[in-house]
Amino acid sequence: MLRSTSCMLVCVICGWGVHAHALQRLPHVRFAHSSSAMHPSATAPCSGNAAQNHVPRTSLKHTRCCEASLPALDTHRVDIRFILGYLWPHGGKALARLRVLASLVLLIAAKLYVVRVPFLFKHAIDSLGRAPLRNAAGWLFAYGFSRSVYTLLQEGRYLLFTPVGQSALRRFMRDSFAHVQSLDSMWLSSQSTGELSRVFARGMRGMNALLRLLLFNVLPTALEAVLAIMMLGTRYGSGFLLTSLITVLSFVTWTLFIVQRRVQLLARVNENDNAIFIKFFNSLLNNEAVRINVNERYEVGQYDGLLSRAEGLAINDVQTVSVLNAGQALIYWTGLGVIMSLCARGVVRGALTLGDAVAINGLLLQLHSPLTALGYTYQEIRQALTDMRQLLELLRRRPRVVSVPRAAELHVRRGDIEFEDVSFGYTTAGGNLRNVSFTAPAGLKTAIVGSSGSGKSTVLKMILRLHDPDSGRVLIDGEDIRLVSLNSLRREVALIPQDTILFDDSIMHNIRYGNLSAPEAFALEVAERVGLNVTAHSLPDGYNTRVGERGMGLSGGERQRVAIARALLAQPSLVLCDEPTSALDSLTETTVQQVLDDSFRGRTSVVVAHKLRSVLDADQILVMRDGQLVEQGSHLSLLCSPNSTYSRMWAQQTAGAEDALDDLNDYCELLDGSGLARMSLNAAQNALDLRTLEGEWLW
Ligand SMILES: Nc1ncnc2c1ncn2[C@@H]1O[C@H](COP(=O)(O)OP(=O)(O)O)[C@@H](O)[C@H]1O
Ligand SMILES: [Mg+2]
Incomplete structure (x- = not known):
């Protein structure tokens, strides 16, 4: 597991591709600590407000015009490489590239630093019982100061990475918009504008969330986890490693089990949410028809039916989140209790100092919030990928009508x-x-x-x-x-x-x-x-x-x-x-x-x-x-050909003056064929004006 996690990290750091299913391995990481979970822009929302998340409806309608489009994407297989590609600035932007590299260096430095922080506290505790006192005071000061240095490193990374993420988001949305503009008009006109705008809004939110999660959550937590695992393994041996492993695995299994169910629930919530939106939109669009047919009560009833379903689903969601939280707490704190008793045994036997016990406790406490956040991260990544799926599907759709490579300019000379x-x-x-x-x-x-x-x-x-x-x-x-x-x-x-x-x-x-x-x-x-x-x-x-x-x-x-x-x-x-x-x-x-x-x-x-x-x-x-x-x-030649579609249309459109057609036919017969061919517009007009002047019918 350690190897696969490190592998993934290397891939991400080097900009190689990983697929979403690789990301889903992250919750299995044994130890992680990150105060990034506390940062407003990095915190996964732990609310039960399901309506905030959206799972799109079934894929957009397919028409023949975009046969080149691929089958619906599996959310697990959305190419993260494609998304990461937007993070690396292309085209001579040296400063932007420097920024990405600097923030990666800061990230690694911050994580190397933070896993050592609890051990400063260990030294403080261990030196408390020994003179001189200033040793302990020095370690405690170093401990406090280290936390502030870590926060500074973190904030530096946010400051450097945020423009990178925002610029990636902007380029992604700009390219998506340009792409949709280029799609076949037949396909576009067969789409609901409301639905398309929602696909865009969801896609943007998905991309935003994915970048945020990758940059400020998955990447730092994974790195920290690897370092923490190495630290525990090398310092305290296999007993601690095994217990914490079981705790984390149970924690992750429980989290995935419940989150899977929640994702399905959210899909239903969003389906219903879409139905509410469409009902609202349609009802207002057809407002005149609603009034004319006295169907206001019917419309409100239909709307309320959907709202009532939303109500039930929202309650269900809150229940699911409560079960998730309760289970997570039970597993984690029980695990922590067992590990701390191992510490106690070690201290009693003299294998560990009191400081070691305090440091391990500190490390485990540090782990709790990012580990909890990883559950939500998993959910958010799934949600973000789902949100992006339809937009990515759009991006993979190729217009049928395109210019050939190096197409010449059209210069109209005559205009045939x-x-x-x-x-x-x-x-x-x-x-x-x-x-x-x-x-x-x-x-x-x-x-x-x-x-x-x-x-x-x-x-x-x-x-x-x-x-x-x-x-x-x-x-x-x-x-x-x-x-x-x-x-x-x-x-x-x-x-x-x-x-x-x-x-x-x-x-x-x-x-x-x-x-x-x-x-x-x-x-x-x-x-x-x-x-x-x-x-x-x-x-x-x-x-x-x-x-x-x-x-x-x-x-x-x-x-x-x-x-x-x-x-x-x-x-x-x-x-x-x-x-x-x-x-x-x-x-x-x-x-x-x-x-x-x-x-x-x-x-x-x-x-x-x-x-x-x-x-x-x-x-x-x-x-x-x-x-x-x-x-x-010409008008007249068509009119004069017997049983022509045109003459029938003419007769239909001049209903009430059917005899006009007969008159014109008579007139046409008077002209020879060559005369007809040469007949100018004016002649035709004059012929028709004959009837107009008599006032029998007008056109
Ligand atoms: N976007 C479309 N998708 C599928 N069929 C279409 C589309 N547009 C037109 N058609 C069909 O093509 C035929 C010709 O349409 P059109 O050229 O618009 O007819 P007209 O302009 O003579 O009324 C019709 O049968 C119509 O239903
Ligand atoms: Mg038409």
Whole structure:
């Protein structure tokens, strides 16, 4: 055991990897003493307040987008090496590295020192009966002074190690956040934001606890234990060694037995805690539905049910902790009693002095608090690893869509977008896009229409490389977009979504988000171009007015204007619009549509539209059904092809004026094929205006 403990110590000190199960051997260490357990930042909380600890729910939902993700981690096998890696500063930070080394030296010095302290007291006692008295006084003074020196060494180590730990924590959280930002949007959107933020909060707490435990608890206690064992073995022989070994082993076995049960209990506590959180969140989110359906009592009842379970579990937890404490006390103090009687026998036989008895007693008393703390340390380490598990799982998840190494920058020259036999599926079943081929010519407006779920938005997402095709290629100016850097692609393409969600920040910040380095004057000009100046002037703080959570302080039309302004500010070569006006009332829709048309005229645009009337002016219209491109042409040519999906959609959307379709079909028949092909937008518009003028139907 001594060897394995020393091994672990060497590993930790040298920065080699150990796994959590190695750490769990620590409670078996026979002797340990550390006043570190008394330090606020090093003390394991010995409270029965289970709600403070959190065991996450089952792992996050898995979707196909992150197939590279590994199976759920076993908490016992979380790679401590990975965590320790953060402790060693990389990249030319000589001072930080010096700090780590200095604190390790201080740690070893402090521990070598502290195991000798009880023996100063031994000398004091032994010299009490002998003259001159000043000998005893000298030893007692040395004893007292040594304790203060030890505290100084300890505090020095805290001061040196704390910045190391905090910097490791900061880098770990920064890297985790950056990693999550890089994960596939499909996976991210399938996650609950509340759950993700809790995974982060727990991960941070877990990492914090683990660093604290490793630096201020496990490492010092283990080192001290090894030294104390050596001291007892060499000075007093095997009898003392054996008794203390049995005591410590029983203590540890009991502790592990109860702590295992407590960990399971805490898992249930946290499951319930999560359920309470989700209930609360959902209930408030659906507050309107609760009121409208007069379900307040039902909601409170459900909430109370969960609270009552929490109440029972909390009582259970306090009982478990009491049993743990009582058992530990019984074992330890009985063991101490036996060892002290061995001392008494030794003193009577003259093998030991009174001073020896006092020193052994002092050493054992010193051991008590770190040994007790080790029980909680074990529990805390398990908890910390559990807390970190989901975050580490996130870190092991690899995004599918990444830039290829040394990817070239995309430089849009003309702005042609081409789909070459593209197939894609969100799940392995596939079929969300099937052999889609088309070209969106540079500088023109291409519209995509089709029933809901036919794959229109998916086409746009493929252009932004939110997903990659399973087969086929998407090309911009003839270049496969998988071969250019993601950032350069997304800088060239702007997306205006159906309903824009804004940051809870000022209007100006939300506009500038499209290009954070654009000068403010340009942002103001763009805002004016889309009519946001009118909105801003009507608000008390103008452009500095906060838009509220998700931008709900603005109307749908205003939010869409912000989205358009953002896109304008980014000065993209290609513009994608995903039903940008469908969430708006018809009056707002007309004005926003106008703003859109004016803003992006002359740029390649692909516009998904639900209402056909908003794409009458499109240079070409693609009709999608069940992931396939079924028709393609201008408004009028599609309308004029008999039994086309488009003409049926048109008839549906102009219900009440079915005869209009017949009229148009008649009109189309009057034109010859070549005339149709050459028919300009204006001609089509004029044809349709015929019916409008008669006032029979409008679009
Ligand atoms: N994140 C997703 N995960 C799984 N399936 C999805 C996801 N997004 C869309 N789909 C499915 O893909 C199909 C096409 O979706 P979409 O392109 O959004 O349709 P549209 O925009 O035409 O309404 C639908 O059947 C939809 O259910
Ligand atoms: Mg859609």
